[in-house]
Amino acid sequence: MDERATCGHSGGMPRVLTAPVVADLIRPTLSAQGVGPAYLRLTEALRHAIADGRLPEGSRLPSERDLPGPLGLSRTTITRAYAELRSQGYLRTRRGSGSLVQVPHVPGGRIDHLLTPSALGEGVLDLTCTAAAAPPGTSEAYQDAVEDLGAYLPGTGYYPGGLPVLREVLADRFTARGLATSPEQVIVAPGALAGVAIAARALLSRRERVLVETPTYPNAIATLEGAGARTVAHPVDHVHDDWQVTELTRALRSSGARTAYLIPDFHNPTGALMPAEQRRELGRVMRALGVVPIVDESIVDLPLDGQPVPEPLGRHVPDSVTVGSVSKSLWGGLRVGWLRVPRARAEEMAASRLKLDLGVPVLEQLVAARLLQDAPQILARQQARLREGREIVLAGLREHLPDWRVRVPRGGMALWCALPASGSTALATAARRYDVALAAGPNFAAGGGLDGWIRLPYVLSPEQLGQVAPRLALAWADVLAGRVEGGRDARGEEARRIIA
Ligand SMILES: Cc1ncc(COP(=O)(O)O)c(C=O)c1O
Structure with a gap:
């Protein structure tokens, strides 16, 4: 059995999502989809919810009979959307268990250099780690x-x-x-x-x-x-x-x-x-x-x-x-x-x-x-350093990647960015060409998904952080143009364990 299929709600009975819960969850995305065939809009809204982890891997979607009511759509629409999701690898059908959410494997992008940081090479911006240099003193x-x-x-x-x-x-x-x-x-x-x-x-x-x-x-x-x-x-x-x-x-x-x-x-x-x-x-x-x-x-x-x-x-x-x-x-x-x-x-x-x-x-x-x-003084300096770093990366994103969405976090060491489309893993792969090491969104997913998200720590020096957005813009352009290759990463599960 596929290992990953069990990681959201591991083993045992799948978590059952009722029709009203699923309808509430996807309604905002569904209405934002604009025009187009209803089944494709529904497919996209469900895929979105799976990709960002709101519909966790292993959970069971409502039956094709139950969902039409709460969504105001026809049963044919639901059936076609489920079929589409199945063909894209987002749903699987298990006899007696209905339609179970799954997240398709995405190629490459896992980072496993932390045990040997020198493997990254000089000049690489290491964005896999939320940890800063030792403070003065x-x-x-x-x-x-x-x-x-x-x-x-x-x-x-x-x-x-x-x-x-x-x-x-x-x-x-x-x-x-x-x-x-x-x-x-x-x-x-x-x-x-x-x-x-x-x-x-x-x-x-x-x-x-x-x-x-x-x-x-x-x-x-x-x-x-x-x-x-x-x-x-x-x-x-x-x-x-x-x-x-x-x-x-x-x-x-x-x-x-x-x-x-x-x-x-x-x-x-x-x-x-x-x-x-x-x-x-x-x-x-x-x-x-x-x-x-x-x-x-x-x-x-x-x-x-x-x-x-x-x-x-x-x-x-x-x-x-x-x-x-x-x-x-x-x-x-x-x-x-x-x-x-x-x-x-x-x-x-x-x-x-x-x-x-x-x-x-x-x-x-x-x-x-x-x-x-001496914590109060040391922490005040650390916080000032992080505030500066946060501003540099945010300003870079505004200039070079204006369609990435990010909420300014009120603390911590990283931004959690929503990409305009799925592709975080491909981005992590492409970024290596531009000397940036990233931990792709799926590394952080307990229930699968999150390939539409990327974490960007702002812990490096101001000079280094100034280069983050321009380099990521090049990598993202490669992703959008389909210039990213990579087979399935056999070490994925092992590798995600050493991201900090
Ligand atoms: C939430 C959280 N817990 C624990 C750790 C690991 O901390 P430590 O190095 O103290 O084991 C990290 C490191 O990134 C973290 O973000």
């Missing part, structure tokens, strides 16, 4: 930490929960943000992704469902699936910062997922920020259903427009597990992250951690503790 923090290290050398150096001094700093930071935390509730891990792995192994059993946003951070999908879980994709309306709580609740109920992995703060890749009101609402839902969220706060320290970030989602679900790190706010090379766990789960999480590794290097923890104490 990092080198001094290392030198000071070497002095501090002396006090630890007589001991064994094993601190599986983390150095007390760092746990204390982290607990204070949570408490200051409104989530009262004691150092015993903090476990230091080698990065936020390691935090997700620890939480996933503790919370999820084999084949259990976990709800994730789509798009989402690709390595988290791999980590959750690596822990044996099956992902249930929930599309988020990032343009309006809307987590669509009613739909999310429905997805939790129908899938039976008791764990959710969420990035409410300047979500990667979209930059969306969950509003305070939706945090409260979602908190109520999760408490009622007994769902434990793994809240990934990796990007919470990067608001760019001076707005206050709403209180942590974890505040509304006492049983939640929160993960974070200094990778985005300070430097990825430190490999220092953490989990904040409920008291009742502290032992279970500590045990899960010990199954993965025995701790983070003492020196790096000391550096992180020092840098975090």
Whole structure:
């Protein structure tokens, strides 16, 4: 069986989309289609919704008998549109299961150089990674930490929960943000992704469902699936910062997922920020259903427009597990992250951690503790740098690619752009000719699709960022002119796991 066909709502019964839900979802695109045969307009509207992940891979469309009513179209129109989608590879029919959404394979474009960054070569603009250079002061923090290290050398150096001094700093930071935390509730891990792995192994059993946003951070999908879980994709309306709580609740109920992995703060890749009101609402839902969220706060320290970030989602679900790190706010090379766990789960999480590794290097923890104490000044500089980068890429897009649509994110490190047509994977392939490395939209798709989207990080130097849009314009012209070749990428699934 095709591996990818299972990744949206993996295995088991497909998610059933009712006729009114599908009709509501595609109506705006349908009315925007203008003139032309009704079945082609419907095909295009459905294809659009599949490509951008709103109709997740593996879900079941309403029967050809049920859809005409809510859409005001004839049954013949629906039948012809479904046939067209089938011939284009967007639907498959399984006996007894009706018409299931699938996303056709797209050629090339996956990026797998991160394990050996030098493979990209000099002069290549690496847009596969949302991570910045170390801030000024990092080198001094290392030198000071070497002095501090002396006090630890007589001991064994094993601190599986983390150095007390760092746990204390982290607990204070949570408490200051409104989530009262004691150092015993903090476990230091080698990065936020390691935090997700620890939480996933503790919370999820084999084949259990976990709800994730789509798009989402690709390595988290791999980590959750690596822990044996099956992902249930929930599309988020990032343009309006809307987590669509009613739909999310429905997805939790129908899938039976008791764990959710969420990035409410300047979500990667979209930059969306969950509003305070939706945090409260979602908190109520999760408490009622007994769902434990793994809240990934990796990007919470990067608001760019001076707005206050709403209180942590974890505040509304006492049983939640929160993960974070200094990778985005300070430097990825430190490999220092953490989990904040409920008291009742502290032992279970500590045990899960010990199954993965025995701790983070003492020196790096000391550096992180020092840098975090100076965080306000360092972060202000990082944010200014990112604001400048965001403006350069946006200005470039306005000039060179005016028909790409992008909502200015209020924080984070990347733009999430809607291309005027599907072709993100082809774009990533074409861009390599112009020395640009990209992670195509489908890498971020939990439920398949998203080939009409591309993520553009703005973390490089201003000079480099100034070249992004002109080079992408050349690559996009190649895509539109059909000058992109490439067979199926056999390594696709493996490769998406190492995009940052
Ligand atoms: C949402 C999110 N979580 C986790 C990570 C990985 O963080 P770390 O390097 O701390 O493991 C990233 C990196 O891009 C991310 O965007």
